Amino acid sequence: MSSEAVISSVTIDENTKAPSSTSQDAVQKVNLLGMSRAEMEKFFEEMGEKKFRAGQVMKWIHQFFVTDFAEMTNISGKLRAKLEQICEIKAPEVVHRNYSKDGTRKWVFRVGDGDGSLVETVLIPAEDKTGSRKTLCISSQVGCALDCSFCSTGKQGFQRDLTQAEIIGQLWMANLSYMEDVPVIERERSVTNVVMMGMGEPLLNYDAVLSSMSIMLDDFAYGMSKRRVTLSTSGVVPKIDQLAQDIDVALAISLHAPNNELRNELVPINKKYPLEQLIAACQRYIGKDGNESSRKHVTIEYVMLDGVNDHPEHAQQLLKLLKNLPSKINLIPFNPFPHAPYGRSSRNRIIAFQKTLSDAGFVCTIRQTRGDDIDAACGQLVGQVADRTRRAEQWKKKIAEKSEIIRTEG
Ligand code: SAH
Numbered sequence: 193m194s195s196e197a198v199i200s201s202v203t204i205d206e207n208t209k210a211p212s213s214t215s216q217d218a219v220q221k222v223n224l225l226g227m228s229r230a231e232m233e234k235f236f237e238e239m240g241e242k243k244f245r246a247g248q249v250m251k252w253i254h255q256f257f258v259t260d261f262a263e264m265t266n267i268s269g270k271l272r273a274k275l276e277q278i279c280e281i282k283a284p285e286v287v288h289r290n291y292s293k294d295g296t297r298k299w300v301f302r303v304g305d306g307d308g309s310l311v312e313t314v315l316i317p318a319e320d321k322t323g324s325r326k327t328l329c330i331s332s333q334v335g336c337a338l339d340c341s342f343c344s345t346g347k348q349g350f351q352r353d354l355t356q357a358e359i360i361g362q363l364w365m366a367n368l369s370y371m372e373d374v375p376v377i378e379r380e381r382s383v384t385n386v387v388m389m390g391m392g393e394p395l396l397n398y399d400a401v402l403s404s405m406s407i408m409l410d411d412f413a414y415g416m417s418k419r420r421v422t423l424s425t426s427g428v429v430p431k432i433d434q435l436a437q438d439i440d441v442a443l444a445i446s447l448h449a450p451n452n453e454l455r456n457e458l459v460p461i462n463k464k465y466p467l468e469q470l471i472a473a474c475q476r477y478i479g480k481d482g483n484e485s486s487r488k489h490v491t492i493e494y495v496m497l498d499g500v501n502d503h504p505e506h507a508q509q510l511l512k513l514l515k516n517l518p519s520k521i522n523l524i525p526f527n528p529f530p531h532a533p534y535g536r537s538s539r540n541r542i543i544a545f546q547k548t549l550s551d552a553g554f555v556c557t558i559r560q561t562r563g564d565d566i567d568a569a570c571g572q573l574v575g576q577v578a579d580r581t582r583r584a585e586q587w588k589k590k591i592a593e594k595s596e597i598i599r600t601e602g
């Protein structure tokens with residue numbers, strides 16, 4: 193079979209395709225980086241090869257970080273040559289990297305086919321009683337459509353979904369960054385935890401995020417424990433139910449407000465899926481509705497906005513709201529960005545808020561702000577990302593008007 197014939201006989205998910213070529217003659221290569229095991233098995237079978245090749249190739253890609261088929265020594269020369277002709281292993285291009293003194297690492301990737309879209313990924317190391325962790329904060333979209341009022345990604349508007357290769361490519365690259373000088377056969381995976389808390393709403397890029405997480409959990413790829421892969425959502429209720437059916441990962445909810453009135457303002461998707469529906473979906477996710485689930489709790493994220501959602505009565509309301517939802521609460525000091533309409537709650541205020549929740553029996557932690565020297569806080573991944581959307585335009589106009597008023601008044 194010729195390579196062209198192979199290509200045309202294979203049905204590959206849109207997400208796994210390499211950027212299309214403009215040349216008539218050039219064969220569009222299939223990017224294997226973003227393929228889940230099921231997709232890769234199908235790919236090999238349709239090529240007339242044995243299914244188990246998928247596991248072999250996945251190990252080379254995700255455990256030894258190989259991009260050259262010639263290095264895949266347990267694969268026959270004939271098959272390697274065929275793969276070389278029609279496939280590629282291609283991570284998104286790194287346009288900027290910054291490694292902080294405290295061990296935090298940040299990458300800016302160019303994604304898409306030349307439209308200038310950039311996304312960011314941050315790795316945050318930490319020591320705890322279980323040993324040392326390296327947590328990678330992964331982006332799922334360029335921008336975000338949901339426009340939470342305290343979020344800089346939301347201010348860019350939505351530009352596009354990331355492909356599977358672009359999502360898993362962030363994990364691949366972060367692991368490789370520790371292994372570049374290590375001989376292929378001695379390479380190991382360094383990232384211990386993944387949080388889908390970078391740019392974008394992961395549940396609105398559902399299929400690509402689901403397949404990418406299946407690669408994270410797959411023993412032929414990253415083999416991560418299901419408790420160490422966390423998806424964070426602002427509350428796309430029907431997709432939370434779908435997720436519960438499709439995969440077993442930890443769930444974090446960007447709650448940020450204990451009542452609908454305030455949450456409508458901070459997290460506008462609340463108008464569509466109000467708190468009662470969101471809490472019920474969380475209960476279903478962890479099997480509190482009587483159905484089986486191995487999941488024991490959800491994580492509640494609560495950004496601390498000075499004078500907005502940090503009053504003692506907000507803590508009381510939160511206690512009531514979470515009464516029947518086994519949850520761990522993570523208080524996130526607000527990360528300011530230029531012209532943000534909020535300030536960060538004071539340390540004392542955050543500690544008082546935490547005390548109310550802890551005294552009531554909740555595990556409540558305060559997120560440490562890390563990597564400040566490289567502007568690398570998770571959930572605050574705006575950087576120098578290009579913003580060409582209407583919302584970004586409106587945001588810029590608002591800022592310009594505001595500074596005009598200040599100038600005139602001054
Ligand atoms: N869209 C998803 C995941 C990305 S945001 C979600 O909303 O959950 C990841 C986390 O960072 C969310 O909890 C989000 O609310 C939080 N976040 C966004 N902007 C922030 C800021 N300026 N300061 C602190 N946390 C922020």
Ligand code: SF4
Pocket residue numbers: 336337338339340343344345346347390391392393426446
């Ligand atoms: Fe989107 Fe999450 Fe930011 Fe809200 S907090 S705008 S859902 S990325």
